[in-house]
Amino acid sequence: MKLNVNLPHHPYDIIIEKGALSQAGQWVKELWQPQKVAIITDNHVGSLYAEKVKLAIEDAGFEVIVFDFLEGESSKNLTTVNKAYEFLIKNGMTRSDGIVALGGGVVGDLAGFVASTYMRGIHFLQMPTSLTAQVDSSIGGKTGVNTPLAKNIVGTFAQPDGVLIDPEVLNTLGQRELIEGMGEVVKYGLIDDVELWELLGQMEGSPQAILDHAEEIIYRSCDVKRKVVVDDEKEGGVRMYLNFGHTIGHAIEATAGYGKVMHGEAVAIGMVQISRVAEQKGLMPAGITEQIIAMCQKFGLPVDHEPWKIDELYAALTHDKKARGNSIKTVIVPEIGSAAINQIPLEEMKDYLVK
Numbered sequence: 001m002k003l004n005v006n007l008p009h010h011p012y013d014i015i016i017e018k019g020a021l022s023q024a025g026q027w028v029k030e031l032w033q034p035q036k037v038a039i040i041t042d043n044h045v046g047s048l049y050a051e052k053v054k055l056a057i058e059d060a061g062f063e064v065i066v067f068d069f070l071e072g073e074s075s076k077n078l079t080t081v082n083k084a085y086e087f088l089i090k091n092g093m094t095r096s097d098g099i100v101a102l103g104g105g106v107v108g109d110l111a112g113f114v115a116s117t118y119m120r121g122i123h124f125l126q127m128p129t130s131l132t133a134q135v136d137s138s139i140g141g142k143t144g145v146n147t148p149l150a151k152n153i154v155g156t157f158a159q160p161d162g163v164l165i166d167p168e169v170l171n172t173l174g175q176r177e178l179i180e181g182m183g184e185v186v187k188y189g190l191i192d193d194v195e196l197w198e199l200l201g202q203m204e205g206s207p208q209a210i211l212d213h214a215e216e217i218i219y220r221s222c223d224v225k226r227k228v229v230v231d232d233e234k235e236g237g238v239r240m241y242l243n244f245g246h247t248i249g250h251a252i253e254a255t256a257g258y259g260k261v262m263h264g265e266a267v268a269i270g271m272v273q274i275s276r277v278a279e280q281k282g283l284m285p286a287g288i289t290e291q292i293i294a295m296c297q298k299f300g301l302p303v304d305h306e307p308w309k310i311d312e313l314y315a316a317l318t319h320d321k322k323a324r325g326n327s328i329k330t331v332i333v334p335e336i337g338s339a340a341i342n343q344i345p346l347e348e349m350k351d352y353l354v355k
Contacts, residue, residue, distance in 0.1 A: 001219050005139065005226050007233060010159045011020040014139060014222050015231030016215060020166040024053050024127065031125070036063045036097040038088060042071035042112035044259070045103040045129050048172055050104055051160065053127065061260060065091050069110075073258035074104045076145050078154065084114045095119045098161075104177075105132030105137040105263060109152070112143030115156030126163040130268035131181025131210070132175060132264050134165045135188070135221035136242075140229040146258060147228055150319035151250045157234055165222075167214040175207050176262065183245070183264030185217055188224045189205050190292065191241045194337035196220045197295075205298035241339035245271030245330040248352065252305055261305060268301035277352045278332045283342060285335060311354045 003014040015027065028037070031158060036055055041050050046068040054064045067087045069080050101111035101124060106127055115124035115184055128138035144155025189197030193319070199216065203209050225242065232239035249270030252261055261269075279286040293303050317328065328349055332342050344352070 001215065003222055003226050006230055007159065012160060012162045013021040014165065014226065015161040016165045016167065016185065016218055016222065018166065018168050018215070020164050021049060021053060021127065021169060022056065023084060024164060025056035027162070027164055028057050028062065028125065029060040032098055034061050036065070036093060037100055038091070038097070039064060039066045039100045039102050040107060040114065041066065041102040041189045043066050043068050043109055044071040045107065049102060049129065049169065053100070054155070059282050072145060073106055073146070076110050078145055080110060081114055083117060087334055088118055095122055098122060098223050099124040100127060101125065102127045102129065104128065105133045108138045109144050112158055112160065113145055113155055121158065126160045128163065129166060129169045131178055131183055133168055134218050135181060137227060138163050139222055139225045143232070149254070150316070151253055153319065154169040165218060167218060170211055170214055178207050178253065179300045180212055180262040180264030183223050183267040183301055187244050187267060187293055190333050190336055191244050192224045192236055193220055193341035194338060195308055197336055200295060205300065228353060240329060240341055243273060244333065244339060247330050248313070250272050251313045254316045255312045256305070265302050268296045269303060269305050272296065272303045274330060274352060275333070277354070283332050288333065288336070295342065310350065313353050314350055318346060
């Protein structure tokens with residue numbers, strides 16, 4: 001299956017195909033001239049797939065080097081970025097060479113940031129290996145790293161030359177890592193795709209059911225994101241719909257300590273919390289929060305978090321990228337399959353943190 005992100009200045013394809021990773025070399029050859037390629041990955045994904053991808057790309061006529069770092073959200077920072085820069089410099093990477101991001105969302109965000117800033121920007125490809133990365137973070141050109149105070153606060157918009165998605169790699173994910181990706185999938189059904197929402201409703205909630213439906217789930221999710229990115233590449237309007245659940249979710253990630261609550265888990269909790277209060281205020285339809293809770297719980301996603309420290313969460317919210325002056329833009333769902341932006345004074349945002 002193929003989707004085209006038809007941006008006028010930088011169109012590229014998303015390939016979704018079982019076993020695609022074994023064809024990585026041919027895919028890279030179709031996109032790039034012979035050059036030096038740096039695979040950026042983490043130590044876990046690297047141990048599973050780096051050698052396979054390296055050999056495939058080398059067989060296609062490229063010189064390949066591999067940089068890996070300690071897996072986890074806690075590594076997504078400027079310290080790791082600087083180590084990557086040093087690795088690229090020592091290995092003679094030039095502006096005409098390229099980077100392959102091989103891994104989950106942390107790898108994709110960090111490798112994309114490195115590629116977009118090294119020598120003021122070199123080209124790169126995404127090979128996402130987690131469900132969260134396959135349905136969300138590998139598409140659309142957002143790159144970024146965390147600081148101790150805020151998630152993804154330092155970053156760029158930089159589109160890849162292509163995205164290669166192999167659903168078979170999901171078989172090597174841990175159960176928690178697979179399930180957390182469903183937080184983003186549920187979000188896509190809520191903000192845009194009623195048919196996806198209905199499919200999720202018909203599915204069993206088991207990890208095996210997720211794997212059995214992986215291609216369709218990934219395709220439908222990527223299609224939603226593709227459309228939104230093409231309409232609003234730099235997040236000036238409708239692309240913000242993709243942030244449903246993320247405002248509170250990012251605050252949960254930051255205050256819990258990066259990696260303690262996984263991204264998709266935090267998004268699920270954030271969707272439930274924002275919906276609960278928006279429903280009370282008459283901004284979302286009666287009963288929708290219970291529907292969201294039921295769907296999240298069906299797939300094993302958390303819908304609450306403890307300890308719930310309102311002051312700490314509020315402080316984290318003030319550092320959110322979506323904050324503008326004394327207000328912050330949040331996303332609500334007026335009905336399943338649609339989204340809207342709700343601009344809230346920062347002080348009123350405390351109301352949305354009350355359980």
